[in-house]
Amino acid sequence: MPVSGQTQRIYISPSGNDSNPGTKEAPVATLHHAQQMWRKLDGTVQVVLRGGTYYLDSTLLLTPEDNADMNTFLFIMGYPGEEVVLSGAKPLKTSWEPWQRGVYRTAVPASVPSMDRLFINGEQQILARYPNYDSSARFYHGTAEDALSPARVKTWKQPVGAIVHALHRAEWGGYHYRITGVDEKGAPVLEGGWQNNRQMGLHPQYRFVENVIEELDAPREWYFDSAAHQLYYMPPTGGELPENVSYAVLKELIVIKGSHQRPVKQVILNNIIFTGTARTFMLTKEPLLRSDWTIYRGGALLIEGAEYCYIGNCKFDEVGGNAIFLNNYNRYVNVDSCHIYKAGASGIAVVGSPDAVRSPAFEYNQFVPYTKMDRTPGPQSENYPHYCDIKDNLIQYTGEVEKQSAGVQISMSSNITISHNTIHNVPRAGINVSEGTWGGHIIEYNDVYNTVLETGDHGAFNSWGRDRFWHPDRRVMDSATTADISLVTLDARDITVIHHNRFRCDHGWDIDLDDGSSNYRIYNNVCLNGGLKLREGFFRTVENNIIINNSFHPHVWFSNSGDVFRYNIVTSAYKPIGIQTWGKEVDYNFFPDKSSLKAAQANGTDVHSTYGDPQFMDFAAGDYRVKPGSKVLSTGFTNFPMDQFGVRIPRLKALAAPVPLPAELYAQQTAGKASLTWKGATVKNIEGLGERSATGLPDESGAYFVKVPAGSEAYKAGFRTGDVVIAVEGEKIRDTADFMSKFQEHAWKQSMQMTVFRNQRAMELKVAK
Structure with missing residues (x-):
């Protein structure tokens, strides 16, 4: 047995053999066999995967048996300079024959019960759908109002098993259903719709249906008949029949699972591509307190009960559900320098357990009466993520399937740092904080744009604060917080800080603190399009921000909110809704013109504010620092850097889409x-x-x-x-x-x-x- 502390290496290769010793010259073939080997070793173990694709037969489960010692490390890493792919798909042997309408088919073994995703040469194909896939369409790559009409359903010989995807009626995320039958009027009978925690029904227009053989009518579409064990496929025009065919099987590729009592420690994953996992939209059921979310606690990489683990330089390539899920107890887990591309759901989810929450409620209209409420501040257990870092990642085109998703999602966690990430082209928020439990997050130097592309009434940064103090009846909440203001910070215990970010939202607000979001400090941010909204919360200090082509949106504040808005540049008049009192201080801000300033002063705010041309350094280039001598500087505003937003890794920066900067300042x-x-x-x-x-x-x-x-x-x-x-x-x-x-x-x-x-x-x- 090797001496403790000595680094051991095990090599793996797709061309290896599990009877080999695992040396560089004679590698083993599978991670699971390598795991049996490293568990017999003492000291730090370095597992090196040579280039190629590894089709996992089952999820790799890492437990404290793999490493629970702070004196040793377990490295699982791709060989430098080689592309290492872990796939949740299973290769399929095919024997294609012509069928009809340009479609081919092949027999599939009876051991294959179903197919969720099909890959040709590693590229995802399109499950037969109506309407056909349209890359330019805003919603779901194509929707149709008649997708579920009786006339349409009548053309399907077998509607049972078809899948329906639709936006929420208010565009607050999406819904997913299976068709289980047809009623006496010819309308489909649907099972599902539990993917949203604010039930209002599916959108009447933005919907589509898939997994119907009669809709197989476009190149790259496919359909699997599980009863007849036949796979149907229409190749691209002029394309050859595919030989490299695989289908998604696994939902998770690697699971790191320990516990608070015995965590997994110091596991390092580096330079690995995760791909080929199955979609999980029908498993997205669990409500997240009173936010609009339900979740599935899983991902291509699932981490629970871990300490001091590091995920770096990995790519999550078109995984079917969440890319990375930090679940329940986690401490000092870092996700660094990763590329998350076209995840089916969220990029990175950081979510604790409801058993850590005092007096939890799970739906918008639910409420624990104040007389029965646990008034102890903070969590009641350690079963939540704490002091975890997410930095220097590129997260793009997530939410391909599930629209109630985010680039980064935080719920029932504390002191999470989200730093220097570039997040763009997402259907809903780039960064979402589901509720105030338990605050202390640092959100800094991120570049978040092209957000809320397929939904509405949301933000590039979005939060809800439906915590213990919050009540859906405003009058009840007014009375309770007036009588006892300490209710507000029972859950939002620590201040969340948002600074030095650049945000752009297409169908909402750049920064949206909604429904009671409390205990925030927001400074030195650039808002490019949607402005900044504060609704129904307490103790928000907003200073030294630049709001381009928009303004400040205060909504229905409390009389004792304690809110502060000062030293900010706005480029249009304030947009108040239902404001009777204006917080602790709204002053020393800079307006575009005299009329906007006078409108604010008529409400009793901005006595010391001023207006004029802000004299930005280079508006067209996105440099919104103001020139020396600008009247803005007289308000107390100070310049901050404009070149520090987003990911700092050159290879990831090169892959990011350009930021859509405003072409001109409308107010000028x-x-x-x-x-x-x-x-x-x-x-x-x-x-x-x-x-x-x-x-x-x-x-x-x-x-x-x-x-x-x-x-x-x-x-x-x-x-x-x-x-x-x-x-x-x-x-x-x-x-x-x-x-x-x-x-x-x-x-x-x-x-x-x-x-x-x-x-x-x-x-x-x-x-x-």
């Missing part, structure tokens, strides 16, 4: 000269009697659509050349800057009502986001 457009491009249309102010006459307007108010190209987003939304928008959501529009301000104000909604002057008369246009 001068009357009579303003012109901009919006959704592909050219929009300008009304200038003079000629344009008034041409449009038939009684005055020079409105946003004039002088050119709306066919096929542009504006055209698809219903606009036509010559239109003039004269009102948005009932509010009169003066000019293009006013139009953009009102549009940004209401951009979180599913759609907004616009009054358009066309052909000498006003008409109403419902504009989807």
Whole structure:
């Protein structure tokens, strides 16, 4: 037996043999056999995988038996310079024959009970669906209102087993169902819909159906008939019939599982690609306290009961569900320098156990009465993630299947650091904090953009604060927090700090602290599009932020909120809703114009604030530092760096999509000269009697659509050349800057009502986001 503390190496290769000794010259073939070997060794063990694809027959389970000693390490790593792939798929031998309509089929062994995902040469194919896959479609790569109509269902010989995906009716995530039958009216009978914790039913329009053989009508589509053991496939036009075929089997590839009493320690995973796992959307059932989420506690990599473990330089490539899930008790687990690409659900989920929560409630309308509530601050057990770091990761195109997902999701955890990550192209939040339990998070230097792309009413950073103090009846909550303000921090025990980030949200707010989110400090952030919202919470200090082409959105504050908003740059007027009192301090801010400042001062705020041209260093390049001598500096605002957002790893930076920076500052457009491009249309102010006459307007108010190209987003939304928008959501529009301000104000909604002057008369246009 080797001496304790000595590093041992075990080599693995796809061309190896498990009867070999595991040396570099004679490697073993499988991780599971290597595990039997390393468990017999003392000291630090380095497991080196040579390049190639490893199809795992079962999940690799790492327990304290693999390493529970702080004096030793277990390294599992890819050989430097070689591509090591762990796959949850299983290879399939095929013998293709022509079937019909350009579709081929092959017999499949009876031992294959089902197929969830099919891969050709490692590339995921498309399960037969209606409507067909459209990479340019906003929702689910294509949706259709008639996807579940009786007329459509009637064309299917076997509707049972078909799968339905749909947005939540309010666009708060999504739903998934199996069709189990057809009723007497010809409508499908659905099983599922438990994937959202705010039940309102599936969206009437944004839905699609898959796993129907009659819908197999496009290249790369497939269907598996489990009863007849036949796989059907339509190859690409001119493409050869595939030979390298595999199908997803495993949901988890590696599980690290210990406990609070006996954790797994110092396991290092490095330079490994995780792929080929099955989708898990029908297992997403467990509600997360009173957030809008339900979850499945699993992922391609699942970590529970671990301490001082490190996941670095790994790629999670189109995994079927969550990429990484830190579950329940974890301490000092780091996820560093990883690339998460097209995960079916969330990129990284950090979630504790409800048994650590005092007086938990699990749905928006549920509540533990104050008289029966445990008033002890903080958690009641150690069964939650604490002091874990997520840094320098590139997380992109997640939520491919599950729309109630996030780049990084935090729930029932404390002191989680999310630093220097680039997160983009996600259907909902880039970073989501589900509730205040137990705060202390540090969210810093992240670049989060192209977010809330398929949903609405959310943020690039989003949080809820439906903690012990929160009640769905505002009057009850007002009375309780007035009588005992200490209720607010029973769960949000420690301050969460958000600083030096750049956020952009497409259909909501860049920073959205919703429904009671409390105990935050927010400073030195850039908001590129959606503005910053504080709703119904306490003890939020917002300082020294830059809000481009939008503003501050205070919603329904408490009289004793203690909120502070100062030293910030806003570029349009505040957007208050239901504000009676304005917190502890709202002052020393910088506005774009005198009218915006006067509107704020009319509410009793911003006595020492000022307005004007902020004089940004280089607006077009995204450098929003202000020049020496700018009036902004007189408010107390201080410049902060603009080149430190996002991932710092060069190879990952090179893979990130470009950040969509605003082309111009709408508030600086001068009357009579303003012109901009919006959704592909050219929009300008009304200038003079000629344009008034041409449009038939009684005055020079409105946003004039002088050119709306066919096929542009504006055209698809219903606009036509010559239109003039004269009102948005009932509010009169003066000019293009006013139009953009009102549009940004209401951009979180599913759609907004616009009054358009066309052909000498006003008409109403419902504009989807």
